Amino acid sequence: MHDSEERYPPPLCHPGTCEAVIARIEEWYGFEIPPKKKIMWVYAPAGYGKTAVAGTVSKKLEIRTDLDFNPIGATFFFWRTSPERNSPMRFIITLAYQLAMSIPELTPHIETAVKRNPMILNKALEAQLMKLIVEPFKSLGELDDIPHRLIVVDGLDECINSDQESRVEKQYAEDQEHAQIRVLDLILTLQSHHLPLCFLIFSRPEPWIKQHIESWSFQAVTEMLNLYKVGDHMKDVETFVRNELARIAESLDPQPDDKDEWPGENLVQRLVRRTDGHILYAATAIRHIGIPYEDPRQRLQDLLEWHLHLTPALSHSTSFSSLHELYRQIIRSCPLGNRDAMVEVLEDILAPPDVFESHVGVHRALDILDxxxxxxxxxxxxxxxxxxxxxxxxxxxxxSPNHEPEFFYHSSFHEFLRKHPRLLPGVTIDVQKGVRRLLVGCLKSLSSINLNSRLDEEHLKFALSKWAYLWLEWKPFNEPEYSSELTALLAVDLTACFIQELSSNSQFPSSLRLCLEDLYHPTANLIVDGKRFLWSIHTSFVEDAVLHLRSSILGALLHVLDSDYFGRNHQHLLRPDALPAFMAIYMAQLYENRPPGFEIAVQAFRRLQLEQGELYEQLEWGVVCSARGGEGLSLVESMFKLVSRYQSVK
Known part of the structure; x- marks a missing residue:
């Protein structure tokens, strides 16, 4: 949502800027007269203020007092680094909830749909759309008298389908494209039912998005708006630069040799020309100039003088080339004695993207990485x-924690670091170094964990939840490196780690989930997948590590199925997220593969059934519900049937 706590403070347009594009959007929407084309797609490359425009439009319309209804029906702001907002999985239920708030007549019909079938919240998005939005609207009868509401969808290109993230980079890119097209098709389906809704979509002009919106089905109902071609961007940037430099100037002590008030018209115009109308460049430059512990006058002078030394080709290149050079200038400002440490920290930040919860904040995250x-x-x-x-x-x-789950102000700096690893002569980013450094640190931390450990320290929680992701991302440089980490992994009590993770996490633990993927596949399991030196290492050493992983997961299952343990912790173990989800995946694999230990697992289930019958039934129900909709449902049900028929309980 545009006003959610996670986005506070929300990005908004600087006062006096973007007025032309906001007026154009309001003209299209029409308020009391619905537009002929009920979808508007606003597009521009990264850094042109799309999210700020989306937020400003949402806020401006929401506070209108001259209307007897709230024009904003719902908003959804996708964001790549937020697990709550980088997937389409919550798209429909979020819109339905907000529509129930903005159109109270819908509320009882949406509530009835959920009460009638609580599993609708886990159904396919297309089914949710019909049951939670379309049918409740149709239940109202005549819709012509209902004012049309605006649904704002920002950052469509930030929808990356993280819930189904693939291990293969190419497949991941295809999943991302598929997720974004799916959201567009959901919007088109909503529009096709002639509901009192309009849709304002913001995104980069990614080729697949552009191609889909330019298709025949969208063309008839969609108006396209190129953000870069609307308004006077140089004027907007000048307004922003003047106001921000004036704000910085107010904090300065006057110098004895100051003849004119800083910054002066010449400096303002030079910086404005330098931006070439690119608001991201201007905002980044202002933050660089306004660093509180250095002289902004010198920072601005250095920035402008550096521009004089650019080659003619670069000084007349695209705004993104200039932006990248600005990033390099910012990196140059780092003292020479700090650059090695700076590179190491950047490598650490880039190594595990999207791993910190939104409430952690940058300082705490850096403390954990340290x-x-x-x-x-x-x-x-x-x-x-x-x-x-x-x-x-x-x-x-x-x-007062920073609620931004993202280290970077803008994704373009993250992309710059990854695509241009040679930042300066002698300053190079190697993300794989960061991956291995964190993996080594995580395994070292895990080696201290046992069943009685208290996980009060945040770096231990990080190690528990992220080591498998780092192992998956890690590409060994040579055989000794791979052997070293296999040795470290074998020294970890993974059974204790899995039990601790299940006990301390209200959702399905991420490391355990990754460990379960292809657990019994000979080459696609977590330990060996993508490790290019695998076949030249002693086979038994690798097999030991794979066996260690498999037996540890089995050990964790047997531990929680122990009758005494289950009886003491049944309220925790029966919650709908962690344990049932773990069992749903693992039981399907056990039944399908019949690995060593399968018989022991069946015995443990049967013993629990006989000793804790009522609780066992609740557990069975929770596991089946967790498996529902997945490929393993029939396997899970077969496993429970086998347990019930099992006779030889020792």
Missing amino acids: RISCRMPGRGIKAIRSLHAVIRLVNDQDG
């Missing part, structure tokens, strides 16, 4: 202090 990477406490934040313009370094240790 601990895992064996740096001195606080070293990470000091190493990247000069990157204040591109990394969120607000203080979140005073009880």
Whole structure:
């Protein structure tokens, strides 16, 4: 939602800017007169303020007092780094909830749909759309008298289908494209039912998005708006630059040799020309200039003087080339003595994307990375202090956490680091170094965990939940490196780690989920998948690690199925997220593969059934519900039938 806590403070247009594009959107929407084309697609490359425009339109329409209805029906702001908002899985239920709030007449019909079939919340999005939005609207009868509401969907290109993220990069890209096209088709389906809804979509002009919206089915109902061609971007940037430099100037002490008030018209115009109308460049430059612990006058002067030394080809290149050079200039500002540490911290940040919860905040996340990477406490934040313009370094240790789950102000800096790893002569980013450094630190942390461990320290929680992801991302450089980490993994009590993760996580633990994928496949399991030196390492060593993983997961299952343990912890074990979801996947694999230990697992289930019959039935119901909709449902049901028929309980 545009006003959710996770987005606070929400990106909005600077006062006095983007007025032309906002007026164009309002003209299309029409308020009391619905537009002929009920979908508008606003597109522009990264950094042209699409999200700010979307947020400003939502806020401006929501506070209108001259209407007897709220024009904003619902909003959904996709965001790549937020697990709550980077997948289409919550798209329909979020819209339905907001529509129930903005159109109260819908509320009883939506509530009835959920009460009638609670599993609708887990059904396919297309089914949710019909039951939670279309049919409730149809239940109202005549719809012509209902004012049409606006649904704002921002960042469609940020929908990456993380819930079904593939291990193969190419397949992941295809999944991302499929997810975005699916959202567009859901919107087109809603539009086809002639509901009192209009749809405002913001995204980059990705080729597949553009091609789909330009198809015949969309063309008849969609108006396209190129954000870059609307309004006077140079004027908008000048307004922003003047106001921000004036704000910075107010905090300066006057210097004895100041003849004119800083910054002066010449400096303002030079910086405005430098932006070429690119608001992202202007915002980044202002943050760089306004770093509180350095002189902004010198920072601005350095920035403009650096521009004089650009080659003619670069100085007349695209705004993104100039933006990348600005990023390099920001990196140059880092003291030479800090650059090695700065590179290491950036590698750590890039290694595990999207792994920190939104409430963690940048400072706490860097503290965790320091601990895992064996740096001195606080070293990470000091190493990247000069990157204040591109990394969120607000203080979140005073009880007011930064709710942004993203390190970077804009995704373009993240993309720049990955696509241009040679930042400066002698300064190169190697993401794989970060992956291995964190993996080594996680395995070292895990080696201290047993069943009685108290997981009060955040770096231990991080290690528990992220080591498998890092193992999956890690590409060994040579055989000794691979052997070293196999040895470290064999030294970890994985059974205890899995049990601790199940006990401390209200949702299905991420490491355990990854470990379960293709667990009994000979080459696609977590330990060996993608490790190019596998076949030249002693086979038995690898087999030991694979067996260690499989037996540890079985050990965790047997531990929680112990009658005494289950009886003491049944309320925790019967919750709908962690244990039933784990069992649903694992039981399907056990039944299908019949690995060593299968008989022991069946015995453990049967013993629990006989000793804790009522609780066992609740567990069975929860596991079957967790498997419902997945490929393993029939296998899970067959496994439970086998348990019920099993006679030889020892």
